[in-house]
Amino acid sequence: MTHQTFNVAIVGATGAVGEQMIRTLEKLDFPVDTLLLLSSKRSAGKQLTFKGEQLTVQEAKPESFEGVQLALFSAGGSVSKALAPEAVKRGAIVVDNTSAFRMDENVPLIVPEVNEQALERHKGIISNPNCSTIQMVAALEPVRKAFGLKRIVVSTYQAVSGAGVDAIDEMYEQSRQIMDGESIDPQILPVSGDKKHYQIAFNAVPQIDVFQENGFTFEEMKMINETKKIMEDESLQVAATCVRLPVETGHSESVYIEVQEEGLNVEEMRKLLSEAEGVTLQDDPQNQVYPLASESKGKDDVFVGRIRQDLDQPKGFHMWIVADNLLKGAALNSVQIAFSLIKLGLLK
């Protein structure tokens, strides 16, 4: 095996996910030759550190991608739409963290533990799924493989960092204002581009991303459609309710599933999950052991607990799934996709 290294670009390097992408490349010792940090014009000029070296963030332009072999995008859908094809045109493989291309039939939507092989069909752009989708499918794949999946009903408990660094600031500022008896002035959450903004501190807001015609939000439809695409099963029934919470980092999910085959029980599901790649079982109710968002921050795995068999449906199971939405939900999964590309001989 040769020890090839790659010219890597991060688009959106100054954002919440971009920062984690830099840290993840370091932590997993990704074979980087040169690292190019790109951003909007506004953030260009900032200094960021990679492996002890100071790098200056540059404005992302089509020409930026000359000589780049791998480009990790996380700067919003419109930037991906404009620049990802430019990167591909110049020979880069793009791993895109936005929703811009996820449902494009020519774009593989990848969680390596689930559907790594779908990378073979890529045409230059590979999509990283929505954060809430990734952790759910990573946890459910071992169950699907062994017993089949018929339906999923999920309610999410999502952290503000999924909405960016400004949303984190807003949550903390509002928290202080409310505790100090001051008035608040929501400007960002639940959706920065939407018409109205609501209190996030000490609240639970049932809107993530904008509403669709059918009454579901776009975040909910992402979970529904992306899950079917990743698991390659259009007949899988998926329903989602997505809720934003005053949590900085760490998405939690209350998930109900029905499997296809008989014979699954709680012990068997625990065994499947305890052996699953990228999953940590935390399920000991008698000792109050279950996954917590506050414990997930900075950790790579998807944590699963509160596994219960439904009291009426023998093929029905409930569980609580937690992961760091900036890591497995975004930066880590993108870098894992890049490792899979190397492993499959697709990144050269």
Next chain:
Amino acid sequence: MTHQTFNVAIVGATGAVGEQMIRTLEKLDFPVDTLLLLSSKRSAGKQLTFKGEQLTVQEAKPESFEGVQLALFSAGGSVSKALAPEAVKRGAIVVDNTSAFRMDENVPLIVPEVNEQALERHKGIISNPNCSTIQMVAALEPVRKAFGLKRIVVSTYQAVSGAGVDAIDEMYEQSRQIMDGESIDPQILPVSGDKKHYQIAFNAVPQIDVFQENGFTFEEMKMINETKKIMEDESLQVAATCVRLPVETGHSESVYIEVQEEGLNVEEMRKLLSEAEGVTLQDDPQNQVYPLASESKGKDDVFVGRIRQDLDQPKGFHMWIVADNLLKGAALNSVQIAFSLIKLGLLK
């Protein structure tokens, strides 16, 4: 109609719910002759105000209930078990807000909008259901009446005030400590009497009340069993996942239901709920109108929105149900039960 007044006692008058019971008797102008405020020995001697009058809280003893016609209990299950029978022995009707007697077949479990008539069978003690159960059945009853209910899958987003005033203090203190970079020392939540305590500030904790042998928490089993009892349908399938959030007051619920009859759609459900007693419809996604915990505090109604038909199950519907857990979830429902007792000629 005579204008009879009643001697009323509140047991647990200094607690979070007790305080709301006093305020609710005032607000709804309940026909009080004398009001007796009772508490533990520790809280006895405190001064509280009712209709502008200063009242001294007294220690609750069996003899306290001499001459009392209506006793509202909210001082924990052990106090109710010890003193509710003593109050009944002395001629009072007890409305108990704890779980002590809820599943007793001789004790009606009442949400007036749903099963007021079951009060006729009372033998002295009437139970007020769990807060999470009340708001859910109040919102679902109009749908059940018109289309029948087959199953309910609920995930809750519950406020800390349901765990008492100490839990509220802990949440705010922890929030400040975390924002100030200080260490935290959880002592109360998720369950004051349980072995371990976890961070509640900026977190989501999937445990309310203690774990049962079957892996469900007692709170989850309350929602399951109480819903069947109130709706008088043992075949109704109910599953619950109960989660505590850093919200002061206002429980939210992500609820999935399947109805029995065909023909229900979103418009019809909105119509049913907009006409329902005690329910306010807040469901206009295009204008970002949906219920919020932060807006529910101090309000009497149960708020319902985010109504969607399931994309795979024509008889399946999703919704978001929010209510003030101290009011409709506790104090208000107890006082409404008392009004129903008067209306039915049972409180004399």
